[in-house]
Ligand SMILES: Nc1ncnc2c1ncn2[C@@H]1O[C@H](COP(=O)(O)OP(=O)(O)O)[C@@H](O)[C@H]1O
């Protein structure tokens with residue numbers, strides 16, 4: 001534990017009061033990226049932070065990723081995997097592994113840590129209770145050879161179309177902590193792999209969450225000289241995507257933030273999930289640590 005005095009501990013708790021009051025009975029969606037799931041200590045601290053939110057009358061909803069964990073399992077099984085437009089090309093063999101890793105091992109590990117910390121987590125995917133319906137993702141890329149735009153087939157990859165809140169509202173109402181793996185069902189009943197940021201944005205938007213926190217492995221959005229941008233308007237974010245400053249996995253993250261703001265989520269931030277107690281620092285102190293995206 002810490003070596004701060006009991007009086008300082010009491011002061012710290014007291015200083016958190018206005019923050020706790022601000023979020024009283026509000027829903028906060030926390031996206032826990034696969035890269036943010038660092039060592040065991042950080043993961044346990046993350047779980048404690050989530051339980052602390054629940055304890056202070058906040059409704060946390062965790063959406064997790066697991067890209068690196070999927071990659072490890074696919075490699076072990078000798079299945080090659082490629083990305084296009086930041087999304088995993090997901091064939092029939094791959095979707096089986098994606099579901100096994102996301103809804104299986106990763107989901108249950110997070111549930112385990114939260115429950116160990118005294119919470120009551122319920123691990124689900126977007127397939128449960130018909131929570132998230134998605135349509136197959138269509139994307140185009142510019143073919144480098146011919147410079148002609150062509151459609152790419154991503155296989156079993158989806159974009160959320162509809163979020164049914166029945167199950168989530170029940171869980172939240174009973175002070176259970178939903179932990180969601182980013183899988184959805186298509187109209188035809190197929191399982192679709194959804195980018196976890198996109199999934200978190202859809203859930204946060206449907207819940208009209210007060211905050212959406214995206215936990216990743218960098219301090220936030222970085223500028224060209226790799227310096228943290230503490231606040232970023234939607235307009236400037238779009239510029240940084242267009243000029244290539246924001247690339248790769250940061251694109252769906254920032255697009256998710258823009259979507260969530262449009263859906264009425266009041267505050268969206270990208271923070272470093274590897275930092276100890278990143279969630280508490282962001283919500284219960286005056287020291288915002290990452291990038292706040294605003295209208
Ligand atoms: N402007 C930028 N600022 C910060 N990170 C960026 C930027 N552009 C690209 N990135 C990349 O985006 C990555 C985060 O996305 P991703 O790897 O998908 O994370 P996660 O697994 O948490 O979803 C960073 O590690 C970094 O390599």
Ligand SMILES: CC(=O)N[C@@H](CCC(=O)OP(=O)(O)O)C(=O)O
Nearest residue numbers: 033034065066067087088195196
């Ligand atoms: C379609 C697609 O790309 N799905 C992602 C789902 C997991 C994810 O998004 O995990 P992170 O948040 O850790 O990146 C994948 O298969 O890797």
